[in-house]
Amino acid sequence: MSVCRPARCLFSKTPSLPKPTPLHHPRSFHTTLPRPARRRPHYPNIKASDLALLNAAAEESYPKYSTSETDLLRKKYTPSQIAAIKAAESAIDPRDLLTQGQRRTDPWQLSYEDDLAEVDPVTDHAPKLKPSDIKGPKDFREANMVERDEAIAQIANENLAKMYPNGVPEGQLSPEEHRKLEEAIEVAMAQAAMDPRTVYYSSNPKAVESLADPRHSVVLPDLPRIENRVARQTRRLSTEEEEDPRQKQLLKYLGWDKEKLRSIRVKTLIVHGVTNQTRMGKIRSLYYLTIAGNQDGLLGVGEGKSVEPEEGRKQSVMAAIRNMRPVPRYENRTIYGDLEKKVGATKVLLCSRPPGFGLRTQHLIFEMARAAGLQDLAARVPRSRNKMNVIKATWEALTSQKLPDEIARARGKKLVDVRKVYYGGSVY
Amino acid sequence: MSLVNLAHVCSHLQNASKARLGVTSIPVSKLHVRLMLGLQKEGFLSSVTLGGTTPPKPFILQKQPHPEELEKMADTLKEEPWNAYPVERQNPLGKEKVHVEHVPSNPARRRLWLGLKYWNNEPVLRNMKLISKPTRRIWLNSEDLGKITRSREAGFVKGLTHPGECMFVTTDRGILEARECVERRIGGMVLCRVW
Numbered sequence: 001m002s003v004c005r006p007a008r009c010l011f012s013k014t015p016s017l018p019k020p021t022p023l024h025h026p027r028s029f030h031t032t033l034p035r036p037a038r039r040r041p042h043y044p045n046i047k048a049s050d051l052a053l054l055n056a057a058a059e060e061s062y063p064k065y066s067t068s069e070t071d072l073l074r075k076k077y078t079p080s081q082i083a084a085i086k087a088a089e090s091a092i093d094p095r096d097l098l099t100q101g102q103r104r105t106d107p108w109q110l111s112y113e114d115d116l117a118e119v120d121p122v123t124d125h126a127p128k129l130k131p132s133d134i135k136g137p138k139d140f141r142e143a144n145m146v147e148r149d150e151a152i153a154q155i156a157n158e159n160l161a162k163m164y165p166n167g168v169p170e171g172q173l174s175p176e177e178h179r180k181l182e183e184a185i186e187v188a189m190a191q192a193a194m195d196p197r198t199v200y201y202s203s204n205p206k207a208v209e210s211l212a213d214p215r216h217s218v219v220l221p222d223l224p225r226i227e228n229r230v231a232r233q234t235r236r237l238s239t240e241e242e243e244d245p246r247q248k249q250l251l252k253y254l255g256w257d258k259e260k261l262r263s264i265r266v267k268t269l270i271v272h273g274v275t276n277q278t279r280m281g282k283i284r285s286l287y288y289l290t291i292a293g294n295q296d297g298l299l300g301v302g303e304g305k306s307v308e309p310e311e312g313r314k315q316s317v318m319a320a321i322r323n324m325r326p327v328p329r330y331e332n333r334t335i336y337g338d339l340e341k342k343v344g345a346t347k348v349l350l351c352s353r354p355p356g357f358g359l360r361t362q363h364l365i366f367e368m369a370r371a372a373g374l375q376d377l378a379a380r381v382p383r384s385r386n387k388m389n390v391i392k393a394t395w396e397a398l399t400s401q402k403l404p405d406e407i408a409r410a411r412g413k414k415l416v417d418v419r420k421v422y423y424g425g426s427v428y
Numbered sequence: 429m430s431l432v433n434l435a436h437v438c439s440h441l442q443n444a445s446k447a448r449l450g451v452t453s454i455p456v457s458k459l460h461v462r463l464m465l466g467l468q469k470e471g472f473l474s475s476v477t478l479g480g481t482t483p484p485k486p487f488i489l490q491k492q493p494h495p496e497e498l499e500k501m502a503d504t505l506k507e508e509p510w511n512a513y514p515v516e517r518q519n520p521l522g523k524e525k526v527h528v529e530h531v532p533s534n535p536a537r538r539r540l541w542l543g544l545k546y547w548n549n550e551p552v553l554r555n556m557k558l559i560s561k562p563t564r565r566i567w568l569n570s571e572d573l574g575k576i577t578r579s580r581e582a583g584f585v586k587g588l589t590h591p592g593e594c595m596f597v598t599t600d601r602g603i604l605e606a607r608e609c610v611e612r613r614i615g616g617m618v619l620c621r622v623w
Contacts, residue, residue: 337591351589402550407592410547411471 054095062094121224129215136204143201151198152189159188250318264324265371266292266317269364270387274305286312289388291395292320293371297332300324301395325399327372331355334376336404341397346389350397351378365394372398429459429598431562431619437463438556438620445544445551451475451483453539460540462603463596463619470594470605472553472622475543480532484541490527497522559585559595559618569615573597573606585618593623 046054065073073082119127131138143151160168163184169177192198196211210216251261270289275282285307293299302319306312330336330352339350348365353376359366361379364387369377381390408415437454444452454460456478464476477484493501501521504511511520532538545552560566568576568583575582579589588595588606595606599616609616 337593338589402591404591406548410545410550410552411592413471 054098058094058098062097121221122226126221127215129210129213134204134206134210136206138202138204138207140200140202140207143199147201148198151195151201152192155192155195155197156185156188159191160184163188244314246314246318250321253322261321264292264294264321266290266320267367267371268313268316269367269391271313283307288312288316289391290316290320291368291371291391292317292324293368293373294324295371295373297327297329297373298324299327299368299372299395299398301391325395327374327398328401328403329372329374332373334374335398336401339397339401341393341400343389343393343396344386345384346381346386346393347383348390348393348397349380349382350394351380352376353378362390364390368394368398374398430457431558431560431565433457434459434463434619435558435562438558441542441544441553441556445546445553448546448551449544451486451541451543453479453483453541456535456538456540459598459603462598464540464542466596466603466605467553467622470622472545472594473542474545475541477529477541477543478531479529479539479541480537481539484529485527491525493522493525553622555590556620556622558620565617567615567617568597570610570613573615574610577607577610588621590623593621595621 070082073085077085169181173181197208200208200211202208214221247261251258254261268288268290270287272287273284274287275284285305286309288304290302290304290313291300292302300320300323302316302321302323304312304315304317304319306315328336333355334352334357335350337352339348341348350365353360355376357376357378359369359375359377361369361377362381362385365377365379365381368391369375379394405415433455437460440452440454454464461476461478464473467473468476504520508520514521566583566585568585572582572585573595576585576587576595579587581587596619597604597606597609597616598619599609599614601612601614603619604612604614604616606618
């Protein structure tokens, strides 16, 4: 090796090799993504030039009314309506419409693009008439028998005419047609007898007419049934709802109704597969552990196991609701003092806490406390954290609390609750 | 004042109540006697009796007054209930039956017999734990005791957080419950907690 070679290497330049760019963080010490060098604003800046473009776009998509259009409008609307339309349009900036406006695409959208010529029973108020709209005198009295019969006859005739717009069939009738006609007459008579026009008599026929006019009624007319594909598919009939025999049995056992059962908070906390080894082979099934609570001092834990997943889950839910036991709560928010419970190798320590502390516990105990309606609780699970045992230990601890009254009774002491004495008894 | 013996007593009482014993015995010492009387005052024990190696005669087997006398006593009490607390030398209820328990003259053979209590099939005294240890005794003043009775930690002693928990303190006024110490503003060496 010659001596000058290293010198040449030292002094020569290698323009082909790129220099390594200096990195701020050559090696990442954590898994979170590094922040970009320059912080981007949360919203794009709008420059004055862009604003001009926006103005132009808004002008294009939401143009102002031209003179010909205003003329057309004037033909259809009164000047006051046109003024209202203009005021409404000027209240909304077209640029806002362009940047923030969105068109609804959901099936329940209201048809906003409307010329407001028709009364929509869903969006609009039903048309109303005032007493002043009735022309002539508004005197009335209770109709006597003769007047009532006359009115009934007239209204029944009107109703019949509505049922047979082509005239009541006459002459020889087949028995089927005869029966139909008689039915129609009966219906018409019944409707007429129920009509308020037959009860009252007025010298002004307009006043009598107003009795049957729905626009004068205080009762709002029924909303129309929405008929589209989505509404048809989402509609449920009471007959379609299947009756679960297990649920029925449970309701009978508890003496509850379905409404009360629906108010129970149920949550499946543990699901895992288990296998039974037989000489024929392995039988796989699923194990479920569910808690149930009414969030007002009742808590239950239930287990279920089945080859069918849904069956096992249902079993556990029913067992949890059936196993609900009362949880004594201090001031309806926390427990009475500290609790300890050991199940297997799992030990659970539950501590009562002051108001506003919250549920600072691990997730399983948190769910149970929520279902039971506890609001302030701290917990530790110092030993094994087997999920099933944690739940069982917590449940046992919460339901087997010793109350101060009972402790005092056991020790032969007298206990007085002074919470009702302080602050005029307003503290619980 | 051996805390080692007290530790033995604590675990013995826990074991005895777990085994649902009615009566149990512990070695006699002034500390034990005062502490057990404190426990009885707090309602953890039904009876504290000095005796020998055999348990003392239970109350039902002791000599009882005649039924007629009992009836007379009840009538007197009904008329004049203040006679339940007789004044010196005048007892209209008749002479009180006192059961004398034999105590061995040899102090080594004496035992302290304790009656344990149960309520609703549950022992009243379930846990009894030493706070001061033979190797590390803890003295607390009344401020610290006040914090502890309000379920806060003070002087490296955990607060009384269990429902109905009691703590016994040995002071120059005898063995007292922690709450009584706070009331009388005296501190002392904490012995044990019971719940």
